[in-house]
Amino acid sequence: MQLDKILILDFGSQVTQLIARRIRELNVYCEIHPYDVDEKLICEFAPKGIILSGGPNSVYETDTPSAPDVVFNLGIPVFGICYGMQTIAKQLGGEVVNSGKREFGYAEINKLKSTLFDNLSDGANEEGNYLQVWMSHGDKVTRLPEGFEVIAETDSCPIAAMADTKRQIYAVQFHPEVTHTKQGDKMLGHFVLDICKCAPSWTMPNYVDEAIAKIRQQVGGDKVVLGLSGGVDSTVAGVLIHKAIGEQLICIFVDTGLLRHNEGDQVMQNYHDNLGLNIIRINAQEQFYTALAGVTDPEQKRKIIGKLFVDIFQHEATKLDGVKWLAQGTIYPDVIESAGSKNNKAHNIKSHHNVGGLPETLNLKLLEPLRELFKDEVRSLGVAMGIAPKLIYRHPFPGPGLGVRILGEVKPEYVQLLQLADNIFIEELYKSELYQKVAQAFVVFMPVRSVGVMGDGRTYDYVVSLRAVETTDFMTANVANLPFEFITRVANRIINEVKGINRVVYDISGKPPATIEWE
Secondary structure, eight states: OOOOEEEEEEOSOTTHHHHHHHHHHTTOEEEEEETTOOHHHHHHHOOSEEEEOOOSOOTTSTTOOOOOGGGGTSOSOEEEETHHHHHHHHHTTOEEEEEEEEEEEEEEEBSOOSGGGTTOOSEEETTEEEEEEEEEEEEEEEEOOTTOEEEEBOSSOSOSEEEETTTTEEEESBOTTSTTSTTHHHHHHIIIIIISOOOOOOOHHHHHHHHHHHHHHHHTTOEEEEEOOSSHHHHHHHHHHHHHHGGGEEEEEEEOSOSSTTHHHHHIIIIIIITOOOEEEEEOHHHHHHHHTTOOOHHHHHHHHHHHHHHHHHHHHTTSSSEEEEEOOOOHHHHHHHHOOSSOGGGOOOSOOOGGGOOGGGOOEEEOTTTTOOHHHHHHHHHHTTOOHHHHSOOOOOTTGGGGTBOSSOOHHHHHHHHHHHHHHHHHHHHTTOGGGSSEEEEEEEEEEEEEEETTEEEEEEEEEEEEEEOSSSSSBEEOOOOHHHHHHHHHHHHHHSTTEEEEEEOOOOBTTSOSSOO
């Protein structure tokens, strides 16, 4: 099936990914590429519309970024956002100046006259209907390019939006992609569905069939090896590839001994017994405990765990005959961050993204079946394939596992205490139907002892902390407001059932100033 597609050219905005998310939510496929992408790629991508994102530059600076000329010569709709509007104005003969006053935050746009704003209103004033939008700019368009008209204004920005309806070029000075612009998703919908005439056919059930066919075509009769962690991305990637090529997929599960309570056995039951994946389990607990002995620095712990994992995976993978492909659960945000612009090196956040740090020295071809998907789409894909929701909607778990939830040195006895305490916390969250209401919850082990009393005896045992946060993007987070009676029930269970812990505290720190994880 031929998909209708939107191309987003990124000028460096911090919220460009939100544009893509909003469009994907309309069931329309889109991709983000740097603004200076090769014109041949733009033509071969064959978009039904192009969006120019915001960015930090000023169009009148030397060597300022600009849209490729082909954008305006394809005869398809174009939509400029913030900096995208300014570069459209400059490139097509208008004028942009520094306003002398930065406009950041809430604004109301008036005199709405465009398909972009059809049937949209947040209220009315003497100017007519208005919309609440989010501004973030220091420059503004002062003279329209030929053929354009003003389609919205604010008190401080007379040209808040402009359009050349004959050429189907639209531009706004605000950000419709952020939630602060209340009707922003509908504006993007008007552009994508009504102006570009895209069919909303990008759905996960359709994607499953397309992805399976693509994997079969790529791999042929070759074998594929995948590092299975039990996380969402590797789970969905493993099941998808297995549906495509069956026993040609070999999964390697390295049990570090730093997983949650009984998780090694659960991985084998869930993925080998229930889902039928071909899995080799490597019990490497003692190797990890030995390597971590005496190490207290969190960064050093991370490096030791990461390197040892890679070494073990590589050692086991080289034993397999006929393997030509290395599968990874790379997702679309990783791809975007790794792309960068040819002319803007600061935009290149990651020079190479390699999920789990799996080695390139294996000399295998890379298979990344999720590289077109955002995290929520990966979960939707898992649901569409029938994977149990409990596996798909698990809270994030750090790559180094409990190695960074044990403060200081990692000892086997600390791991066991933490596993038992954490299991009680998660179990109670599920029982109370609170698990899906928090973004992440876990227990932290502190290698300090406190005095306590149990029965008629004195105890001198360890302390653990409960941690639960609410967040949408994990960039900032608030402490979860769990019921006090729930917290006390969890604490009582841990103290009564886990011999060696006699004190439980609840972390009420937000991010910032704290981080979500402790190390």
